[in-house]
Amino acid sequence: MSEDPLVAHRSLLFAVAYEMLGSVADAEDVVHLAAVGDVGRRRALRGAEPRGYVVGS
Numbered sequence: 001m002s003e004d005p006l007v008a009h010r011s012l013l014f015a016v017a018y019e020m021l022g023s024v025a026d027a028e029d030v031v032h033l034a035a036v037g038d039v040g041r042r043r044a045l046r047g048a049e050p051r052g053y054v055v056g057s
Helices: 010-021 024-045 050-055
Strands: none
């Protein structure tokens, strides 16, 4: 079983959020909101490159 993409790329998502927002607390909030929002979008990952899905690239 493969690792959850948000878990696997959490540090990348945090780094992108921190770079954009400049605040650790705000970046952590973004990571949390991404994880909560992702619950309903799991089917979108089928066949997608997980790293690109996580950071939208």
